Amino acid sequence: MNIFNSSKLAAVLLPFIVLSAQAQEVRPNIVLILADDVGFSDFGAYGSEIATPNIDALAASGTLFSNFHASPICAPSRAMLMTGVDSHxxxxGNLPESAPLEHRGKPGYLGRLSDDVVTVASLLQQAGYDTYMTGKWHLGHDEKSLPSARGFDRSFVLDASGADNWEKKTYLPIYDDADWFEDGKPTGLPDDFYSSKFFVDKTIDYIESGKKDGNPFFSYIAFQAVHIPVQAPREFIEKYDGVYADGWDALRESRFRAAIERGLIAADAELGPMPRGLVEWEGLTEKEKQFRAKSMAVNAAMLEAMDFHIGRLVAYLKETGQFENTVFIVMSDNGPEPGDPTATFGFNQWLWSVGYSRDIETLGEKGSYAFIGPEFASAAASPGAFFKLHAGEGGLRVPLILSGAHVTREGTTGAFSFIKDIAPTILDMAGAAQAGGSAQPMTGRSLLPLIRGEADRVYAETDSVGIEAAGNAALFRGDYKLVRNMPPLGDAKWYLYDLARDPGETNDLSAAQPELFATMMAEYEAYAARVGVLEVPEGYDQMAQLTTNRIHDQLREKWPALVALVLVLGGLVWAGFAFGPRLWRRLRS
Incomplete structure (x- = not known):
């Protein structure tokens, strides 16, 4: 072949070579779906009786994780999710609203993202991605801390631990209002607001508005489902009428058996115990059983409603030809919520004062206030022990599903993974670099080899991963877990478990394997020192601290007015003593 003919051939092939290279460089869209307080066995794919067909479909075509862990508290989890860095x-390092006063302002307890961490959104933005967020942020309230300053092109977010799902209304008396922001500016909510629907509506609007620029997108949807107050449309609630009439013990057992059948835990595993001191189902009156069952029905309905609206997003992406090039990451921030706010003195009066109802007929609908309590939370965490706020598997082990582009491994993996791993995984899928310079380096590990079927694990048997929040702490090493749960439900002692055989944490091995126990204790202490863990003070209680902090903040905020009032009153009293007798004599004369 002469040179002329070679040149002609090259000219003919060049467009195809360029197209091939471009095809290889196509970067995926990434949808990160974060559910709030969803337990390990809450999705249908994990053995639940709750209908989550859209999430289940993603699980069926992707990788389902049975050994994924987060922090036991929402804000620390979200910090690690966004940065790939330990929460401290x-x-x-703790929920900002309930951190001990003496911890506030310390490096690991700023209550906002530190200046030396870079979010995955910022890194994707720098790499040419359009970045969007809707839902709960809870990582900082000022203009430098909101998503608009942390890498998101468009955002509509709540910066609080939670809020009402039907209207702009706070859910706890520790807040004066529910603070919503769009693109960093305070905003209101539409009259037809329902959180799960609205978040998906906004997400679709953002994606649609950015289509013209041709960039891939990263969309983070942080749902309020199923955080307190548990609320859902009536048509979803009615589907679960009578489903929970047998109570939490039957539900825990059913979820436990389903997890075994799906291969999520060992066939000979034991069901984790419920914490001591909880209510017995059979000790309730029939009226109480009906109310508790209805509360759990609302919880299930809220989760199904979330799944329904996720289905709307999937349908939109399919209709617009974007689905095939989209990665879906579906997960929860921590285990199920055990809180019973009505147990706090004065809370029922506050509910009445702000217009909330606890009427069983309308429970879950607009104006109502529902929660499932620690007993049904224990069932949602099955087969694990404990629940949200605690370091037992019920508080840390949560669902994770990766599906879509780049995910070629179908089925379940029991490989250990941690919430810090999500950010580096996303960057790997996007072909984006991690932050350099003086920024805190990501300590999470990319799960890409795992979901591509190139590796069976990303952590070696001798690698250790620590976690601490509000005194509750754990260290993972291979199949083993060192754990401490604080009072009132825990005893502040350290235990050692083999999670591969005992995910319910029923058989303490600290005495049987003292060398391993000592090694892991030393590794935890090194971890705590490295990240700046501060031990909680004696008698610390997370829920009680919420009230203490609120009173402290109110006094600090309003002390000038209080001082002025005291001075005025003092002046009046002084004047009364100084001029009162003289005035009285004049009046008598």
Whole structure:
């Protein structure tokens, strides 16, 4: 072949070579779906009786994780999710609203993302992605801390631990209002607001508005489902009428058996115990059973409603030809919520004062206030022990599903993974670089080899991963877990478990394997020192601290007015003593 003919051939093939290279460089869209307080066995794919067909479909075509862990508290989890860095190094070592007063302002307890961490959104933005967020942020309230300053092009977010799902209304008396922001500016809510629907509506609007620029997108949807107050449309609630009439013990057992059948836990595993001191189902009156069952029905309905609206997003992406090039990450921030706010003195009066109802007929609908309590939370965490706020598997082990583009491994993996791993995984899928320079380096590990079927694990048997929040702490090493749960439900003692055989944490091995126990204790202490863990004070109680902090903040905020009032009253009293007798004599004369 002469040179002329070679040149002609090259000219003919060049467009195809360019197209092939471009095809290889196509970067995926990434949808990160974060559910709030969803337990390990809450999705249908994990053995639940709750209908989550859209999430289940993603699980069926992707990788389902049975050994994924988060922090037991929402804000620390979200900090790690966004940065790939330990929550203390990211500035949020505890829930800001309940951190001990003496911890506030310390490096690991800023209550906002630290200045030296970079979010995955910022890195994707720098790499040419359009970045969107809707839902609960809870990583900082000022203009430098909101998503608009942390890498998101468009955002509509709540910066609080939670809020009403039907209207702009706070859910706890520790807040004066529910603070919503769009693109960093305070905003209101539409009259037809329902959180799960609205978040998906906004997400679709953002994606649609950015289509013209041709960039891939990263969309983070942080649902309020199923955080307190548990609320859902009536048509979803009615589907679960009578489903929970047998109570939490039957539900825990059913979920436990389903997890075994799906291969999520060992066939000979034991069901984790419920914490001591909880209510017995059979000790309730029939009226109480009906109310508790209805509350759990609302919880199930809220989760199904979330799944329904996720289905709307999937349908939109399919209709617009974007689905095939989209990665879906579906997960929860921590285990199920055990709180019973009505147990706090004065809370029922506050509910009445702000217009909330606890009427069983309308429970879950607009104006109502529902929650499932620690007993049904224990069932949602099955087969694990404990629940949200605690370091037992019920508080840390949560669902994770990766599906879509880049995910070629179908089925379940029991490989250990941690919430810090999500950010580096996303960057790997996007072909984006991690932050350099003085930024805190990501300590999470990319799960890409795992979901591509190139590796069976990303952590070696001797690798250790620590976690601490509000005194509750754990360290994972291979199949083993060192754990401490604080009072009132825990005893502040350290235990050692083999999670591969005992995910319910029923058989303490600390005495049987003292060398391993000592090694892991030393590794935990090194971890705590490295990230700046501060031990909680004696008698610390997370829920009680909420009230203490609120009173402290109110006094600090309003002390000038209180001082002025005291001075005025003092002046009046002094004047009364000084001029009162003289005035009285004049009046008598």
């Amino acid at each position: 190094l990211a500035g949020i």
